[in-house]
Amino acid sequence: MFNRYFVDNVSKQIVLVCATISLLILFLIVIFIFKEGFPAFAKIGLLKFLFGTEWSLKEEKFSILPLIIGSILSMIGTVIIAAPLSIACAIFLAEVAPRRIGTLLRQAIEVLVGIPSVVYGLVGMTMLVPLIRHIGGSGYSLLAGIVVLTIMVLPTMVTITEDSLRAVPVSYKEAALALGATQWQAIWMVLLPAARSGITAAFILGMARAIGETMAVYMVIGNAFAIPHSILDPSRTLTSHIVGQILEAASGSLHLNALFAVGIVLVLFILIFNSIAFSIRRKTL
Amino acid sequence: MIMSPKLNQKIAWLITWLSGLIVFLILAILIGFIFYHGFSALSWSFITNPITEGGILPAIICTFYIVLLTLAIAVPLGLGTAIYLSQYAPKGRFSEFVRYCIETLAGVPSIIFGLFGMALFVIILLRTQCLLAGALTMACLVLPTMIRASEEAISAVPTLHMEASLALGATKWQTITKVILPAALPGIITAIILCVGRAIEETACLYATLGLSMLTPGSLFHGGRTLALHLYLLVTEMPGDRELLIRQAMGTSIILIIIVILINFLTRLLSGYFLTRMKGDN
Numbered sequence: 001m002f003n004r005y006f007v008d009n010v011s012k013q014i015v016l017v018c019a020t021i022s023l024l025i026l027f028l029i030v031i032f033i034f035k036e037g038f039p040a041f042a043k044i045g046l047l048k049f050l051f052g053t054e055w056s057l058k059e060e061k062f063s064i065l066p067l068i069i070g071s072i073l074s075m076i077g078t079v080i081i082a083a084p085l086s087i088a089c090a091i092f093l094a095e096v097a098p099r100r101i102g103t104l105l106r107q108a109i110e111v112l113v114g115i116p117s118v119v120y121g122l123v124g125m126t127m128l129v130p131l132i133r134h135i136g137g138s139g140y141s142l143l144a145g146i147v148v149l150t151i152m153v154l155p156t157m158v159t160i161t162e163d164s165l166r167a168v169p170v171s172y173k174e175a176a177l178a179l180g181a182t183q184w185q186a187i188w189m190v191l192l193p194a195a196r197s198g199i200t201a202a203f204i205l206g207m208a209r210a211i212g213e214t215m216a217v218y219m220v221i222g223n224a225f226a227i228p229h230s231i232l233d234p235s236r237t238l239t240s241h242i243v244g245q246i247l248e249a250a251s252g253s254l255h256l257n258a259l260f261a262v263g264i265v266l267v268l269f270i271l272i273f274n275s276i277a278f279s280i281r282r283k284t285l
Numbered sequence: 286m287i288m289s290p291k292l293n294q295k296i297a298w299l300i301t302w303l304s305g306l307i308v309f310l311i312l313a314i315l316i317g318f319i320f321y322h323g324f325s326a327l328s329w330s331f332i333t334n335p336i337t338e339g340g341i342l343p344a345i346i347c348t349f350y351i352v353l354l355t356l357a358i359a360v361p362l363g364l365g366t367a368i369y370l371s372q373y374a375p376k377g378r379f380s381e382f383v384r385y386c387i388e389t390l391a392g393v394p395s396i397i398f399g400l401f402g403m404a405l406f407v408i409i410l411l412r413t414q415c416l417l418a419g420a421l422t423m424a425c426l427v428l429p430t431m432i433r434a435s436e437e438a439i440s441a442v443p444t445l446h447m448e449a450s451l452a453l454g455a456t457k458w459q460t461i462t463k464v465i466l467p468a469a470l471p472g473i474i475t476a477i478i479l480c481v482g483r484a485i486e487e488t489a490c491l492y493a494t495l496g497l498s499m500l501t502p503g504s505l506f507h508g509g510r511t512l513a514l515h516l517y518l519l520v521t522e523m524p525g526d527r528e529l530l531i532r533q534a535m536g537t538s539i540i541l542i543i544i545v546i547l548i549n550f551l552t553r554l555l556s557g558y559f560l561t562r563m564k565g566d567n
Contacts (some may be wrong), residue, residue: 008456018365088304114545116486184294210393214489
């Protein structure tokens with residue numbers, strides 16, 4: 001039998017090794033992406049890479065302005081639709097819904113979270129795209145991407161918004177009601193402003209999810225490498241561009257470096273969103 | 286004209302009820318649409334046939350392999366890291382920074398992990414797209430989630446329990462294995478189930494690492510495709526009768542959704558079981 005102090009010591013070392021390996025892996029990911037991506041910035045030139053509108057394998061010209069615009073437009077569109085819906089739904093869950101219906105709705109939202117993104121993509125392709133084709137264009141469009149993304153970020157936004165509404169002390173609302181406000185006035189003028197920062201964090205996390213979502217968007221957005229002029233035009237996002245090209249990129253080529261550079265831009269977007277959400281949440285805690 | 290507050294409230298209530306209804310309808314339409322189009326594809330032979338004959342058995346087996354391998358890598362590493370971070374790591378700037386990094390990596394899109402996995406595991410280390418490369422990539426993807434969720438579970442155990450155990454003369458490790466981990470077990474199991482769910486549903490990180498083969502992977506160094514990946518390939522890259530392929534994809538979706546609902550159910554069942562057991566102990 002091992003001495004228990006010996007076991008204690010060995011276990012501590014094992015756990016330390018686990019932590020070191022995990023952290024090495026996580027740092028390796030970051031370092032790797034930057035190491036592979038920077039040559040593209042260096043060879044193409046940062047400004048030319050970000051603000052050019054050409055992506056050609058033959059001429060080795062790589063620039064990504066249409067992708068950035070596609071990603072930002074689909075993200076903004078998503079938030080514009082999802083924000084009012086998720087606030088209303090969160091108010092419903094936190095304040096209005098009878099207990100049973102609230103539980104049922106929460107379960108429905110849990111199922112929505114779990115459904116794989118390719119399933120959303122499939123339904124988007126077979127139901128949404130033909131519907132949009134009736135309005136105009138080929139159907140594979142920015143609009144299709146926005147609708148699919150809205151459904152996908154809705155559960156996250158509703159859940160976080162509801163949590164932040166529930167985190168407001170009951171006494172706030174009680175004070176408003178005691179002053180003669182109606183239930184709705186108390187919610188609109190007291191509860192929502194008090195939960196403001198949590199709701200902002202919910203929006204930002206929703207945006208981060210929307211810009212990072214890959215497969216579902218790739219399946220419905222049409223993937224045209226061009227700046228869309230209307231919401232019915234096909235477009236391409238940073239993520240769908242990587243998926244579309246990843247199998248064609250030869251190792252060591254400028255093409256692969258450029259794809260990693262697209263990845264860096266994407267990670268920077270996410271980093272900014274997460275940092276804002278993180279600091280907002282910490283301020284309120 | 287100014288609306289009376291009462292009328293105002295009625296309209297507001299109507300809007301919130303409507304929004305709740307919309308979310309319900311989205312789920313109902315989604316599932317109804319999938320079952321309507323995919324139910325006819327379901328049969329015993331659909332589940333047991335190879336992909337070349339219109340079945341999905343290899344994809345089911347490959348999904349199973351990916352989940353197992355991912356857990357085998359990510360759970361020990363993640364749990365060990367969580368124990369270190371919550372119990373041993375000196376509190377201060379550095380561990381704050383580490384936590385921030387883990388939090389951020391948990392939010393990085395899976396396609397970035399796919400790029401990383403392809404460049405490191407496929408191009409440099411293994412030189413082929415295969416089951417092992419896919420599982421390693423997936424393990425990297427779920428690792429931050431695993432660390433964060435199990436660290437939360439461990440930190441939620443009251444320090445009083447730990448102090449009582451230490452005061453009785455137990456070593457730190459005895460305290461961890463006999464007091465802290467049992468109390469944190471429900472949270473840790475939830476974390477593991479979360480990882481299983483992600484391993485089943487993520488596709489972007491496997492697209493360039495798993496090899497997309499139609500056959501059942503015979504070893505760690507053979508390619509394969511998971512259910513979700515198969516679904517994607519059916520509607521985008523497989524040649525053949527378009528309607529048939531879409532029907533098969535819908536059938537695959539039904540299987541995936543059933544798995545998701547089972548996982549949700551299992552989580553609730555387990556947490557209920559642990560809650561009653563822990564109350565019973567008191």
